[in-house]
Amino acid sequence: MRLLKTILLSLLTLAQIALCAEDYYKVLGLDKQASERQIKSAYRQLSKKYHPDKNPNDPTAHDKFVLVAEAYEALSDAESRQIYDQYGHEGLKQRKQQGGSGGGHDPFDLFSRFFGGGGHYGNQPGQRRGHNVEVKVPISLRDFYNGRTTEFQWNKQEICEACEGTGAADRVVHTCQTCGGRGVRTVRQQLAPGMVTQVQMQCDACGGRGKSIKHRCSACGGERVVRKPTLVSLTVQRGMADGSRVAYENEADASPDYVAGDLIVTLFEKEPGLEGEDNPDKVDGVFFRRKGDDLFWREILSLREALMGDWTRNITHLDGHVVRLGRKRGQVVQPGHVETVAGEGMPKWDEDGDSVYHKTEFGNLFVEYTVVLPDQMDSGMEKELWALFQKWRAKKGVDLHKDSGRPEKPVIHDEHEHEHEEL
Numbered sequence: 498m499r500l501l502k503t504i505l506l507s508l509l510t511l512a513q514i515a516l517c518a519e520d521y522y523k524v525l526g527l528d529k530q531a532s533e534r535q536i537k538s539a540y541r542q543l544s545k546k547y548h549p550d551k552n553p554n555d556p557t558a559h560d561k562f563v564l565v566a567e568a569y570e571a572l573s574d575a576e577s578r579q580i581y582d583q584y585g586h587e588g589l590k591q592r593k594q595q596g597g598s599g600g601g602h603d604p605f606d607l608f609s610r611f612f613g614g615g616g617h618y619g620n621q622p623g624q625r626r627g628h629n630v631e632v633k634v635p636i637s638l639r640d641f642y643n644g645r646t647t648e649f650q651w652n653k654q655e656i657c658e659a660c661e662g663t664g665a666a667d668r669v670v671h672t673c674q675t676c677g678g679r680g681v682r683t684v685r686q687q688l689a690p691g692m693v694t695q696v697q698m699q700c701d702a703c704g705g706r707g708k709s710i711k712h713r714c715s716a717c718g719g720e721r722v723v724r725k726p727t728l729v730s731l732t733v734q735r736g737m738a739d740g741s742r743v744a745y746e747n748e749a750d751a752s753p754d755y756v757a758g759d760l761i762v763t764l765f766e767k768e769p770g771l772e773g774e775d776n777p778d779k780v781d782g783v784f785f786r787r788k789g790d791d792l793f794w795r796e797i798l799s800l801r802e803a804l805m806g807d808w809t810r811n812i813t814h815l816d817g818h819v820v821r822l823g824r825k826r827g828q829v830v831q832p833g834h835v836e837t838v839a840g841e842g843m844p845k846w847d848e849d850g851d852s853v854y855h856k857t858e859f860g861n862l863f864v865e866y867t868v869v870l871p872d873q874m875d876s877g878m879e880k881e882l883w884a885l886f887q888k889w890r891a892k893k894g895v896d897l898h899k900d901s902g903r904p905e906k907p908v909i910h911d912e913h914e915h916e917h918e919e920l
């Protein structure tokens with residue numbers, strides 16, 4: 498029995514070691530070359546994913562949440578990361594024993610430095626939630642067609658890193674002496690002789706926060722938050738609609754006073770640019786007009802082409818493939834005719850994208866033909882064409898005016914009739 502206990506115990510210890518010794522890069526889903534920004538971004542995502550408040554039915558979430566925080570603390574500090582890269586967990590352990598700085602934060606504390614609100618979500622009494630922030634991001638039609646991972650920047654309020662959201666240069670927050678940390682003070686007011694009432698007022702010494710600091714943080718001026726340009730990664734999926742909204746949970750303005758709201762991004766189609774980054778491949782497709790899953794294009798034909806046929810056109814689509822239009826000799830195209838090219842429209846957006854489970858379907862491309870007649874003709878050509886038309890007109894010419902049944906002469910009102918009516 499005792500033996501079994503010992504084995505069980507040592508197994509347990511082994512399991513704990515295994516948990517502790519997990520590779521920090523793997524924990525964050527990164528490799529050793531990861532940038533500072535990638536480490537931050539991984540922490541943001543994973544800490545939200547494993548936050549115990551969000552996984553009330555998963556007892557392992559707490560451990561994962563703690564581990565993610567541990568990995569972030571080890572890798573976000575340049576010195577500690579170097580030690581970890583060189584000596585691994587053992588190196589960090591020794592550093593800690595020698596009283597080295599960094600690490601050892603409460604994982605919820607760390608979480609609150611990113612998302613505010615004391616490290617917990619709004620399901621606790623008295624927990625405030627910040628406003629959602631709406632951002633509009635212009636996306637080219639080309640990116641809507643092909644899909645793309647891109648970035649956009651906005652001016653985000655973040656919890657000051659220098660003072661870790663305390664507002665104090667030394668990161669030490671004291672209890673307000675004036676109000677004793679209650680944020681309010683009671684004032685006695687005399688309404689009339691012998692009539693006294695007590696009124697509660699916000700403490701002016703601490704602004705109602707119940708806390709005070711000795712030295713203001715120079716980075717945020719004691720505000721505890723700073724606004725700075727922040728890059729956000731955005732994945733545009735193939736065929737997403739113009740006006741699609743993408744929500745980033747708890748990525749809006751952060752503050753120690755509340756849990757950050759959501760950042761809501763609306764994608765809208767921007768006007769195509771003639772040159773440059775919008776059209777590096779110089780494709781015609783950037784000038785397509787989109788309506789839902791369909792695309793529209795106007796193609797210009799000369800009189801000869803419209804009348805005689807025997808022409809081709811290559812339209813370079815948004816991904817560079819070519820759509821071929823054309824008519825054989827003798828095939829007439831009427832001005833304003835709209836041709837439907839099936840399957841050459843936008844990809845139809847689907848949750849699964851292009852995968853084994855799902856094959857992307859496409860809308861239609863509608864090509865409208867405009868026929869341009871020459872303003873002027875070479876006089877020789879004009880003569881020849883005139884003669885040609887005269888010849889065929891005489892043989893089997895159609896007189897559209899006669900066929901229309903419209904009157905030959907102007908219609909004149911019969912004045913006598915009017916007189917009759919008046920009588």
Ligand SMILES: [Zn+2]
Binds near residue numbers: 715717719720721
């Ligand atoms: Zn600060």
Ligand SMILES: [Zn+2]
Binds near residue numbers: 677681706
């Ligand atoms: Zn106070």
